[in-house]
Amino acid sequence: ETGVTQTPRHLVMGMTNKKSLKCEQHLGHNAMYWYKQSAKKPLELMFVYSLEERVENNSVPSRFSPECPNSSHLFLHLHTLQPEDSALYLCASSQTGLNTEAFFGQGTRLTVV
Amino acid sequence: QKEVEQNSGPLSVPEGAIASLNCTYSDRVSQSFFWYRQYSGKSPELIMSIYSNGDKEDGRFTAQLNKASQYVSLLIRDSQPSDSATYLCAVNGISNFGNEKLTFGTGTRLTIIP
Numbered sequence A: 001e002t003g004v005t006q007t008p009r010h011l012v013m014g015m016t017n018k019k020s021l022k023c024e025q026h027l028g029h030n031a032m033y034w035y036k037q038s039a040k041k042p043l044e045l046m047f048v049y050s051l052e053e054r055v056e057n058n059s060v061p062s063r064f065s066p067e068c069p070n071s072s073h074l075f076l077h078l079h080t081l082q083p084e085d086s087a088l089y090l091c092a093s094s095q096t097g098l099n100t101e102a103f104f105g106q107g108t109r110l111t112v113v
Numbered sequence B: 001q002k003e004v005e006q007n008s009g010p011l012s013v014p015e016g017a018i019a020s021l022n023c024t025y026s027d028r029v030s031q032s033f034f035w036y037r038q039y040s041g042k043s044p045e046l047i048m049s050i051y052s053n054g055d056k057e058d059g060r061f062t063a064q065l066n067k068a069s070q071y072v073s074l075l076i077r078d079s080q081p082s083d084s085a086t087y088l089c090a091v092n093g094i095s096n097f098g099n100e101k102l103t104f105g106t107g108t109r110l111t112i113i114p
Helices: none
Strands: A004-007 A010-013 A018-025 A031-037 A044-050 A053-057 A064-070 A073-079 A087-094 A108-112 B004-006 B011-014 B019-025 B032-038 B045-050 B054-058 B061-066 B071-076 B085-094 B100-104 B108-113
Touching: A004 A087, A010 A018, A018 A031, A018 A087, A031 A073, A044 A064, A044 A073, A044 B100, A053 A064, B004 B085, B011 B019, B019 B032, B019 B085, B019 B108, B032 B061, B032 B071, B045 B054, B045 B061, B071 B085
Parallel strands: A010 A108, B011 B108
Antiparallel strands: A004 A018, A018 A073, A031 A044, A031 A087, A044 A053, A064 A073, A087 A108, B004 B019, B019 B071, B032 B045, B032 B085, B054 B061, B061 B071, B085 B100, B085 B108
């Protein structure tokens, strides 16, 4: 139990589907992140929310839409994905400040068919 | 140039030996450095953090940081088969947007041979 919970753990979706990934943190942190991990690639930062405000969007396609309703919850809404979007999607949280550590959820293994 | 560079491996080390994992980074203003362990199919788990030059020891793990050389390493003493995993180096700095940004290397796959 890492204090960061992601659901679902596995998701298979068609290219025309709409689905959402959910992340919840119980660590009292004020920053949350979405990362994408594809095979043989480094973890790619997608979005950063600090104090519930989106502070970074790393040129992510609009078919990925984040939402942060409060400091404990983070969503990633998915629509009209492509097969190349299949990857492990990881949520993390931290307390803002350069010397703070990020803690990850278990991840959602997404397969787009 | 990659922002955080690691040798992808695989690195094979006999059980009981010392495993040495290396990482270099490009952003000179980076201030904090982390090592994560990731087992296959699992999420990254933080195992070490280091913020100042020198060595930091925690059990069988020692992190070493040299900011002048932009180099950080992880030593694992008395390696165990359970240490077999991918080790991710992460560096915290400031992004182009002026926010904190944690950048990861591709990871080094370590295999401990019984």
